[in-house]
Amino acid sequence: MTAKAEFPDTDNLIRRYQSGESLYKLASEKGVTPKVIARIMREAGVLESRQGLRIDLDIESIIAHYLAGESEKAISDSLGVNRWTIRRRLQAAGIEPRGRSEAELLKWSQMTAEQKRQQVAPAHDAVRGVPVPHARKVKIAKGKERMQGHAVAAERHLAQVLTDRGLTVTLQRAVDKYNIDIAIDSPPVAVEIFGGGWHSSGDHARRFFERTKYFLDCGWNVVIVWVDGRRYPVGVGCADYVAAFVQELGGDISGRGQYRVILGDGQDAPATDSYFNSLAVIERLRGG
Numbered sequence: 179m180t181a182k183a184e185f186p187d188t189d190n191l192i193r194r195y196q197s198g199e200s201l202y203k204l205a206s207e208k209g210v211t212p213k214v215i216a217r218i219m220r221e222a223g224v225l226e227s228r229q230g231l232r233i234d235l236d237i238e239s240i241i242a243h244y245l246a247g248e249s250e251k252a253i254s255d256s257l258g259v260n261r262w263t264i265r266r267r268l269q270a271a272g273i274e275p276r277g278r279s280e281a282e283l284l285k286w287s288q289m290t291a292e293q294k295r296q297q298v299a300p301a302h303d304a305v306r307g308v309p310v311p312h313a314r315k316v317k318i319a320k321g322k323e324r325m326q327g328h329a330v331a332a333e334r335h336l337a338q339v340l341t342d343r344g345l346t347v348t349l350q351r352a353v354d355k356y357n358i359d360i361a362i363d364s365p366p367v368a369v370e371i372f373g374g375g376w377h378s379s380g381d382h383a384r385r386f387f388e389r390t391k392y393f394l395d396c397g398w399n400v401v402i403v404w405v406d407g408r409r410y411p412v413g414v415g416c417a418d419y420v421a422a423f424v425q426e427l428g429g430d431i432s433g434r435g436q437y438r439v440i441l442g443d444g445q446d447a448p449a450t451d452s453y454f455n456s457l458a459v460i461e462r463l464r465g466g
Contacts, residue, residue, distance in 0.1 A: 191215070192222050200236030201257060202243075216258040235259070237267050244268060245332050246407020250275070274334050277327065315355035323352040332405050332412045332442075333359050333371050339417040345424060353396065356389045362420075365427040366434065368398045369420060371412070373405045386454065390437075391463050397434045399427060402454055405442040415444025437463060 185191060191204055201212040201219075208215070235257060243253055250268070254261040265275055322328050329337075329349040337347045337360050351361030351368075360369035370390075393400050401420060405412050419440055427436070439447040439455035447453040 185218075188218060188222075191218065192224060195219055196224055200239050202236060202239040212256045213258040220258070235263075235267060237271055240264060240267055241271055241273060241335075242407050242411045244273065244407075245335065245405070245411050248407075272335065272338050273331060276331055312355060316352075319352040319355050319357050322357050323348070323350045326350050328357065329359070330371070330373070332373065336360060336369070336371070336403070336412050336416060336420075339414070340420060343417065343421050345421065353393065353398070356392060358393070358398070362424060365424060366398045367401060367420070367424055367427070368393050369401045369403060371403050371405055387462060390454075391465070394435045394437060394463060399423070399434060399436040400438070402437075402439040402447070403442055404439070404447055404453060410442040410445070412442045413444070416440065416442050417444075419444040 185208060191208075195201070195204060195215070201215045205212040205215045240253055244250070244264075250261050250264045254264045257264075268275065326349050333349060337349055340347050340360070340362070345362055346364070348361045348363070349359070351358040353361075353368075358368040359371045361367070362369070390400055390402075401423060403412070403416055404410070423438065427434075437460060439453055441447050447455045449455050449457075451459060
């Protein structure tokens with residue numbers, strides 16, 4: 179039987195927890211899981227059990243972990259609470275639970291390139307050389323906008339925050355054969371959420387230039403948002419940036435076709451190729 183973790187400074191841990199420090203922070207400092215710290219707090223009577231009326235949880239940490247890709251089950255297990263406790267907290271914070279489609283997309287985003295190749299090889303072999311008519315691609319894009327099954331949690335969260343600020347947004351807005359993650363119609367601003375380094379390599383990079391140049395040529399202003407659930411999750415700073423950008427553009431038609439790249443916290447992204455924010459990338463998008 180594995181011995182329970184004990185700490186000589188338990189009283190100090192309890193005081194810090196009661197003063198507002200999160201289970202995640204204390205656990206990280208001690209090199210254990212949040213569930214271990216939760217047990218200590220529960221035994222000390224400062225954390226209700228699963229059957230208690232309310233459990234004191236750090237909702238900001240929960241949101242960050244969830245948007246970073248952790249499942250409700252994984253988060254609940256780490257904190258020693260029921261999965262539905264986590265779901266209720268997420269919903270109360272305006273975070274919609276991932277559906278099957280989104281969970282599948284998340285699973286694929288975490289696969290290695292070789293795993294993806296093996297998974298899709300049979301399908302690719304079956305359709306290789308068979309062109310997809312443009313009209314069919316347009317129909318697919320419209321279907322994605324209607325169903326919104328491809329909208330991930332970070333997109334839904336940011337869209338809701340922008341809506342709360344009085345902006346009219348559309349998730350998965352169809353533009354010809356493409357879909358914009360979050361579209362603001364007036365002025366036209368396309369907000370694209372990127373959550374993994376794979377966006378800037380191989381076929382993904384090629385598609386980025388193709389679709390982004392199309393949006394810019396059509397008069398859309400494009401804001402790329404790089405999201406990392408731990409380092410720079412989608413937050414208030416991001417919404418502040420987008421809202422200020424919309425206000426700056428106003429009804430100025432001559433200002434259309436602008437391009438911006440930021441992090442999920444609203445700060446400017448590094449000026450590198452990997453963030454699609456270098457001079458070479460911008461010149462390529464401008465057709466230079």
